[in-house]
Amino acid sequence: MGPNGGFLSAAAKQAERLRIDGNTYFTKQRFAAAIDAYTEAITLCPKVPVYWTNRALCHLKRNDWERVEEDCRKAIQLDSNLVKAHYMLGLALLNREEYAKGIRELQKALDLGRGADPKGYMVEKIWQELAKAKYLEWERSSSKQSWELQNLKEACESALKEKHFLDVPQIEGFVDATSTPTHMEELEALGKVFNKAAEDDIPTEIPDYLCCKITLDIFHDPVITPSGHTYERAVIIEHLKKVGKFDPFTRQPLQLSQLVPNLAIKEAVQAFLDKHGWAYKVD
Numbered sequence: 001m002g003p004n005g006g007f008l009s010a011a012a013k014q015a016e017r018l019r020i021d022g023n024t025y026f027t028k029q030r031f032a033a034a035i036d037a038y039t040e041a042i043t044l045c046p047k048v049p050v051y052w053t054n055r056a057l058c059h060l061k062r063n064d065w066e067r068v069e070e071d072c073r074k075a076i077q078l079d080s081n082l083v084k085a086h087y088m089l090g091l092a093l094l095n096r097e098e099y100a101k102g103i104r105e106l107q108k109a110l111d112l113g114r115g116a117d118p119k120g121y122m123v124e125k126i127w128q129e130l131a132k133a134k135y136l137e138w139e140r141s142s143s144k145q146s147w148e149l150q151n152l153k154e155a156c157e158s159a160l161k162e163k164h165f166l167d168v169p170q171i172e173g174f175v176d177a178t179s180t181p182t183h184m185e186e187l188e189a190l191g192k193v194f195n196k197a198a199e200d201d202i203p204t205e206i207p208d209y210l211c212c213k214i215t216l217d218i219f220h221d222p223v224i225t226p227s228g229h230t231y232e233r234a235v236i237i238e239h240l241k242k243v244g245k246f247d248p249f250t251r252q253p254l255q256l257s258q259l260v261p262n263l264a265i266k267e268a269v270q271a272f273l274d275k276h277g278w279a280y281k282v283d
Helices: 011-028 032-046 047-060 065-078 083-095 099-116 123-167 181-200 232-241 265-277
Strands: 223-224 230-232
Touching: 011 032, 011 047, 032 047, 032 230, 047 065, 047 083, 047 265, 065 181, 083 123, 099 123, 123 223, 223 232, 223 265, 230 232
Parallel strands: none
Antiparallel strands: 223 230
């Protein structure tokens, strides 16, 4: 019977058989065959979102990100509450370095996932990808600023040298204009200005998502709860023992056995410290 209680049409029945065939091919990692099966199902019943997300997953396994994006967008048009569609679309956007858009899709997937199944495996998976994406966006922005500052410095130095070349008479035997005391002093002053600007670009605060929501300190041993929140292990264990067996932010029941290491956050913290750790007092 159909979703509204009516009997499935012959086309719908055939499409469902094709979906089951596609699932079988997928479990055997025969992704091309699975794509063919889902494509046939889509041809018969193009308004069934799961056929599109299933095919998108096959494209993802083949790293065909353009088709992942196409299928996910079509699935979202049919049903905007599909966790997997927003999740895979987010990954596709991140793959082409559209971090802001990718982060928005992952956040949407996380919000939907928490609402549908807070303890499901997808919530943790989405959160880890979201944490990595936020770090990549921050790192890219930081690198871009450094690159732009260096280019500006080189342009200013070049302009300064050209100015002195035009100002100083080019008499045979005259000392090179670029070696005059005034010019060297100006170059030195310019260098100090840009060095100060580079120092100012060093982040003065650690990104919020790398810090425990309770202690506000940078993570050392982060763990994630079924609700998707990450805490410092020692702190959340103490909370469970002394305050109560619930998530401090969502108030949902929480047991010690439900805490899972947040490896994505741990890697992001390590990457941050490798690049900027000298600027902080860390243990």
